[in-house]
Amino acid sequence: MKVTGLRTIKFNPAEKLTLIYMLITGVAACYLWITTGKGLGVIGVRLAIGAVIFVMAGFENITQKTSNPLLRYIFIGCLFVYWYPETFYFNRFFGNYDHLLAAADQALFGYQPSLVLAQALPQHWVSELMNMGYISYFPILIITWLYFYYTDRHMAEFYFFTTTFAFFLFYILFLLFPASGPQYYFQLIDTRLISAGIFPPVGDYFSHHYLALKETPSTGIFKQSLDLIKSIAERPTGAFPSSHIGNTTLVMIILIVQRKYKLTVVLLPLYCLLVLSTVYIQAHYVVDIIGGYAAAFIFYPLSKYLYPLFARKDELMANRQKI
Numbered sequence: 001m002k003v004t005g006l007r008t009i010k011f012n013p014a015e016k017l018t019l020i021y022m023l024i025t026g027v028a029a030c031y032l033w034i035t036t037g038k039g040l041g042v043i044g045v046r047l048a049i050g051a052v053i054f055v056m057a058g059f060e061n062i063t064q065k066t067s068n069p070l071l072r073y074i075f076i077g078c079l080f081v082y083w084y085p086e087t088f089y090f091n092r093f094f095g096n097y098d099h100l101l102a103a104a105d106q107a108l109f110g111y112q113p114s115l116v117l118a119q120a121l122p123q124h125w126v127s128e129l130m131n132m133g134y135i136s137y138f139p140i141l142i143i144t145w146l147y148f149y150y151t152d153r154h155m156a157e158f159y160f161f162t163t164t165f166a167f168f169l170f171y172i173l174f175l176l177f178p179a180s181g182p183q184y185y186f187q188l189i190d191t192r193l194i195s196a197g198i199f200p201p202v203g204d205y206f207s208h209h210y211l212a213l214k215e216t217p218s219t220g221i222f223k224q225s226l227d228l229i230k231s232i233a234e235r236p237t238g239a240f241p242s243s244h245i246g247n248t249t250l251v252m253i254i255l256i257v258q259r260k261y262k263l264t265v266v267l268l269p270l271y272c273l274l275v276l277s278t279v280y281i282q283a284h285y286v287v288d289i290i291g292g293y294a295a296a297f298i299f300y301p302l303s304k305y306l307y308p309l310f311a312r313k314d315e316l317m318a319n320r321q322k323i
Contacts, residue, residue: 013161013310088235091178092206098185099199114182130280131222133273162303170243180236183282241291249296
């Protein structure tokens, strides 16, 4: 059996992005460990994930057998269930900016859309429709990727790189601009202040406290599903810009650029519901939606520019005329 060196291990572009993200945030974790004594567990998680990536990517080199790219994609994709809530571990050490976002919505509309929308449409069927729209976030991403994976492997490579790249950029932004979203922030301030358009800063509240979401009756299958998802992954983090809107807008951009109009039409209703639901369930302020939408149109050309630096030569040649 021929064994080759580390230089011959071929990582796919998304694996390279993951290793870079782990390195950047690992340095931040080391700093927190040195200054606060916390962060050793985060460093350990990165070492474990890095080891798995190296083993999976090096399988072909070590055994001289073809590795399973689908399994490698699935592993990288599943990690986002961990990466998102982990941003709260970092940004809770800094100040909170929800008061600026709430004030921006107030300046734009004269009220808080994240509070008014649900009050104006309290019907159970509307609530369930919005819950379904919010839950459709990952199905939209997964369905599109599977479509490309089984119809055009080279485009699947670019698509997965682009969405992974966007995820990590959003998560870094969450570290730099900590905001919890209206579902958390409005629990911390007096409702009379909200009515008066006054939004006091909560400072480093989240550095010393963990605030759970208010429990509401689970009266439908989509509400129950959303509650389960929130109990696993939701944290007081990631409000601005909205990665939900940014990533799904990015999906729509790619589909339109690739002229996949049928799939675009199929996913468009879910996309529209998702946009409305993020405000309806109080996950985001409207300015978060605007920020996420704008980010998608920045991340796409940036991803297209950087992809050649990460892609293998065979993937690059195949994709050069497609992306």
